[in-house]
Amino acid sequence: MSDSPATAPTLSRVPIIEGWFTDDVHAPHLIGSKCPLCGTFVFPPRSGDCPSPFCDSTTLEPTPLSRRGKVWSYTENRYTPPPPYVPTEPFEPYALAAVELEAEGLVVLGKVATGVLAADLKVGMEMQLELDVSHRDADHEYMVYVWAPARPSAASTASATASTTDGGAA
Amino acid sequence: MSGDKDIAILGVGMHPWGKWGRDFTEYGMVAARAALADANIKWTDIQYVAGADTIRNGYPGFIAGATFAQKLGWSGVRISSSYAACASGAQALDSARAQILAGFCDVALVIGADTTPKGFFAPVGGGDRKADPDWQRFHVLGATNPVYFALFARRRMDMYGATAEDFAQVKVKNSKHGFTNPNARFKKVNVIEDVLNSPVVSDPLRLLDICATSDGAAAMVVCSMEFAKKHRALAENSTTDGLCRVSAVGTVTPVYPQSVLELPDIASDSTAVVPAPARKYKDSIAWSAYEQAGIGPEDLSLAEVYDLSTALELDWYEHIGLCAEGEAEGLLRSGATTIGGRIPVNPSGGLACFGEAIPAQAISQVCELVWQLRGQAGDRQVEGAKVGITANQGLFGHGSSVIVSR
Numbered sequence: 152m153s154d155s156p157a158t159a160p161t162l163s164r165v166p167i168i169e170g171w172f173t174d175d176v177h178a179p180h181l182i183g184s185k186c187p188l189c190g191t192f193v194f195p196p197r198s199g200d201c202p203s204p205f206c207d208s209t210t211l212e213p214t215p216l217s218r219r220g221k222v223w224s225y226t227e228n229r230y231t232p233p234p235p236y237v238p239t240e241p242f243e244p245y246a247l248a249a250v251e252l253e254a255e256g257l258v259v260l261g262k263v264a265t266g267v268l269a270a271d272l273k274v275g276m277e278m279q280l281e282l283d284v285s286h287r288d289a290d291h292e293y294m295v296y297v298w299a300p301a302r303p304s305a306a307s308t309a310s311a312t313a314s315t316t317d318g319g320a321a
Numbered sequence: 322m323s324g325d326k327d328i329a330i331l332g333v334g335m336h337p338w339g340k341w342g343r344d345f346t347e348y349g350m351v352a353a354r355a356a357l358a359d360a361n362i363k364w365t366d367i368q369y370v371a372g373a374d375t376i377r378n379g380y381p382g383f384i385a386g387a388t389f390a391q392k393l394g395w396s397g398v399r400i401s402s403s404y405a406a407c408a409s410g411a412q413a414l415d416s417a418r419a420q421i422l423a424g425f426c427d428v429a430l431v432i433g434a435d436t437t438p439k440g441f442f443a444p445v446g447g448g449d450r451k452a453d454p455d456w457q458r459f460h461v462l463g464a465t466n467p468v469y470f471a472l473f474a475r476r477r478m479d480m481y482g483a484t485a486e487d488f489a490q491v492k493v494k495n496s497k498h499g500f501t502n503p504n505a506r507f508k509k510v511n512v513i514e515d516v517l518n519s520p521v522v523s524d525p526l527r528l529l530d531i532c533a534t535s536d537g538a539a540a541m542v543v544c545s546m547e548f549a550k551k552h553r554a555l556a557e558n559s560t561t562d563g564l565c566r567v568s569a570v571g572t573v574t575p576v577y578p579q580s581v582l583e584l585p586d587i588a589s590d591s592t593a594v595v596p597a598p599a600r601k602y603k604d605s606i607a608w609s610a611y612e613q614a615g616i617g618p619e620d621l622s623l624a625e626v627y628d629l630s631t632a633l634e635l636d637w638y639e640h641i642g643l644c645a646e647g648e649a650e651g652l653l654r655s656g657a658t659t660i661g662g663r664i665p666v667n668p669s670g671g672l673a674c675f676g677e678a679i680p681a682q683a684i685s686q687v688c689e690l691v692w693q694l695r696g697q698a699g700d701r702q703v704e705g706a707k708v709g710i711t712a713n714q715g716l717f718g719h720g721s722s723v724i725v726s727r
Contacts, residue, residue, distance in 0.1 A: 168451065168461050191578075192591040195457065203595055204577050223582065224479075226471035227524035232463035233443035235456055246524075247462060249472055249582050256592030258582045260472075262462055269524040274479035285461075295461060 162292040167285045171195055172296040173215070179282045180218055181259065181296060184211035192216070192255040216257070219301055220250040222276045223258045227269035237286045237293075244268065248298045250278050264299035277301040324615065327566040328421050329549035330725065331428070331542045332360025333688040338506040338537035338675045342436055345378050346392050348538035349434030352681070353389060356430065360542035362552070364393050367542070368426035370400045371417040373409035373433030373680035376445050382435075385413075385680065389432050399426070406715030407627065408572065409433060410539070410683030411723055415570045417543055427548040433680030434538030442466055442534065455585050462587070467531050467630070469584035471523035474632030478525060481647040483635065487654070488530050489516035491631035492673050494659050499670010501700040504685070506535050507674045516631075530631040535676030539684035541691070543567065563727060565691045568708075571610030571722035575602040584716045606720035607641040607712050614724040618642035621664055622706040623693055625686040627713035628671040638666065641712050641722075660703055668693060668701045683721050686711035690725040 166172065173180045184193040186201040188208035194216065201208040225248040231238045246263035263272070264281055278298040285295035334355025336348040357364055370393075372385025381388040386400030399420075403412035410433045417429035443459060450456040458464040477483035496511040511529065519528040544552070549561050578590030580597035600608060611617055618641060626637035635649035643664055644652045652658060658666040669675070669689040672682070690709035692698045708726045715721065 168457065171461075186594075189594050191594040194588040195454075202577060202590060205595060224472040224476040226468055226475055226526075227521075228463055228465070228468065229521045229524065232459060232465050235444065235449070235460040236463040237460070238463075245463075247464060247468055247472075254593065256578070256580075256594075258580075258589040260458075260462060260464060260582060260587050269475070274476060 162287060163290060164292045164294055167293040167295045176282050179280055179296065180215035181280060182213050183216045185214040187212050192257055194257055194259055217252045217254050218280045220252040220278055222272055222274055222278060223249040223251045224274060225269055225272040239286055246272060248272060248278060250298050262295060262297045264297045267300060324568060326422060327546060327568055328418050328543050329546055329561065330565040330567060330691050331362060331544055331549060332356045333541045333691045334359055335504045335685055335688055336538040337504045338535040338678055341536055345375055345434040345436040346381065346388060348536060349389055349432055350392055352434065352538035352540040353393060353430060353432055356540040356542050362428065362542055365396050367398055367428060367430045369417060369420050369429035370398055371413040371429055371431045372402045373413040374402050374404040375435045375680045376404065378436055405719035406717060407679055407713050408683055408715030408719035408721035409680040411570060411572055411721030414723065415572050418567060418570055421545050428542065428544035430540060430542055431684060432540040433684050435678040435680050436536045437534035454587065458585050458587055466584060467523040467526060470531060470630035470633055471526045473636055474526050474630060477632055477635060481650060483650050485517060485525060486513060487650045488631040489513045490653060491634045492516050492529055495667050495671045495673035498660055498668050498701050499674030502670050502674060505670045505674040506676050526630055532629050532672035533676035535678045537678030537681050539681040539688050541684060541687060565694050565725050565727045567723060568726045569610040569613035569724040571606050571720055573605055573609045573720045574718045603640040603714060606714060607710060607722045610710065610722035610724050620708050621710055623665045623668055623703045623709045625667055625669060625689050625711045628667060628673055637712055641710060660701060665703050668703050683713055687723050687725060694725060694727045
C-alpha cells in the first residue's frame with residue numbers, strides 16, 4: 152500500500168469506489184452530501200431524501216467534508232477480511248479509525264495510513280485525510296481514503312502546514 | 322407484577338448449539354417439539370406460527386413461519402416470518418404478542434433456527450453490490466463485524482480504563498456460568514490466560530473475546546392469560562400464579578440522529594443540525610421495555626445480554642442501567658454480575674458459551690429467563706429469580722429487549 156505512484160507507471164489510478172473522495176493526492180477531501188434545506192450532512196454521499204425526520208427535502212447535494220477530525224475509536228485487523236475485500240499479498244495488519252468531524256457532526260470510519268497501527272493511535276488524536284493504494288490488479292491501482300495522524304513530522308513539515316490550511320477550508 | 326398487556330409463556334425448548342452444518346429445520350423441529358411438550362400443547366392446537374428468518378439458508382430461511390408450519394404438518398395455521406438480523410427472534414415474539422393481544426389468536430409458536438458458515442460473517446450473495454452498505458464496508462474498508470466490536474472495546478480502554486484482563490474476565494465468568502448448560506456449545510471453564518494467549522483478531526479483541534457462529538434452534542409457546550388459565554384448569558388449577566409472563570418486548574429503532582457509529586454503518590448520522598437524542602440508541606432499547614413493563618433496572622433478578630464480544634457485555638451493563646456509563650468494569654470486578662452476586666448477567670453462559678445462531682438467539686435468551694424464573698436452571702440457578710431482561714441489537718437498527726416476570 153505504501154508504494155509511491157512512480158513504481159507503477161503503467162497502471163491507471165481509479166478510486167476503489169466512485170464518488171466518495173476527490174482524487175487530489177496532496178489535499179484530498181471526502182465527498183459527503185448536504186441537505187439544501189436543513190443543512191445536515193450525510194456520508195457516504197447519496198442522492199434522494201434528507202435523512203432528518205424533521206426535513207421534507209427530497210434532494211441532497213454533494214459537498215466536500217473537513218479533512219481533519221479527532222479519533223473516536225480505532226482498531227487493527229490482524230486477519231485478512233473475507234471477500235468482497237481484496238487483500239494485498241502477503242496480508243499485512245492494518246488499522247482502522249472512526250474519526251469525528253466537528254463541523255459536520257459526523258463520525259467516519261476509514262482505513263488508517265499504511266504503517267500506522269493501533270499502538271500509534273489514541274482516542275481524541277487529531278487525524279487528517281490522505282489517499283493510499285488499496286490494491287492493484289493487472290491494469291489498475293485502486294485508491295482508497297485513509298486517516299493519518301495530523302501531527303507534522305520533521306520530514307513533512309511543508310505538506311503538513313499546507314494540510315492545516317486545507318483543514319479549515321472545508 | 323402483572324399488566325393487561327402481558328402474555329403467558331406456556332413452554333420453551335431448544336436444540337443444543339454446535340457446529341454440524343445440517344439443515345436448519347432439523348434443529349428447529351427439535352426445539353419446536355420440546356416447546357410444545359413443555360407447554361403440554363398439541364401442534365394442531367397452535368393457531369399462529371411466528372418464524373424468525375435466517376438469510377443464509379435459501380428460500381426456506383426467508384419464510385421461516387411457513388417452513389416450520391409445513392415441517393410440523395400443514396394445519397391451516399396462520400404465519401409470519403420476521404427478519405431483523407440478531408433481533409429477529411424478538412421481532413417474531415412481538416408479532417405473536419400483537420396477534421394475541423389483538424384477539425386474533427390465543428396461542429402461538431415462536432421459532433428460530435440457523436445453520437451458519439465458518440469464520441467471519443461476510444455479505445450474503447455474490448456480485449458487486451456497490452449500493453449495499455454491507456458490501457461497501459467489506460470491500461472498501463475490510464470492516465468485519467469484529468472491527469465494530471473492537472471500536473467499542475478500544476473506546477472503553479481509552480475512556481474508562483478497561484483492560485484486556487477485564488475483557489478476559491467476562492469470558493471467564495460466562496464460561497463458569499455456562500459450562501454445565503446442556504444446550505451450550507462450549508463447555509470448558511476458561512481462565513484469564515486462555516483469553517490473553519489467544520491470537521488478536523481485531524485489536525484489542527482476541528479470538529476468545531469474540532463469539533463464534535453456531536448452529537442452533539429455540540422455540541416457545543406463548544398465549545393469552547385467559548388461554549393459560551383454561552389450559553391450566555384442565556391440568557391442575559385455574560390460576561395463573563407462577564406462570565412466566567412476557568411483560569415487555571422492546572423493538573425500537575433509532576431516533577435521528579443516530580450519533581454512534583454502529584455496525585454496519587460507515588459513518589454516523591450528522592449532529593450538525595439536529596442534536597443527538599438525550600438517550601442514545603442502545604440505551605433506548607432496554608428503557609422502552611422498562612417503560613412497557615412499568616419497572617426499572619433495580620427490579621431485575623438477572624439479565625441475558627448480547628456478548629458478541631466480552632467488551633460489549635460491559636457496554637450492555639450500562640445500556641440496560643445496571644450502572645452508570647464508565648462504571649461497568651467496576652461492576653464486573655465487584656462480582657455483582659456473577660451468579661451469587663447482586664445482578665447476575667448471562668447465567669446461561671451467554672454467547673461466550675453458545676456462539677451466535679442468529680434467528681434463534683433472542684428466543685434462547687427468553688428460554689433462559691423462563692428456566693431461571695421457574696427454578697429449573699440447575700447448576701446455574703439464580704436464587705429467587707423473579708424478573709429478568711434480555712437485550713440485543715440487530716444490525717440496521719433493530720432493537721430487542723424482552724422482560725419476563727412471574
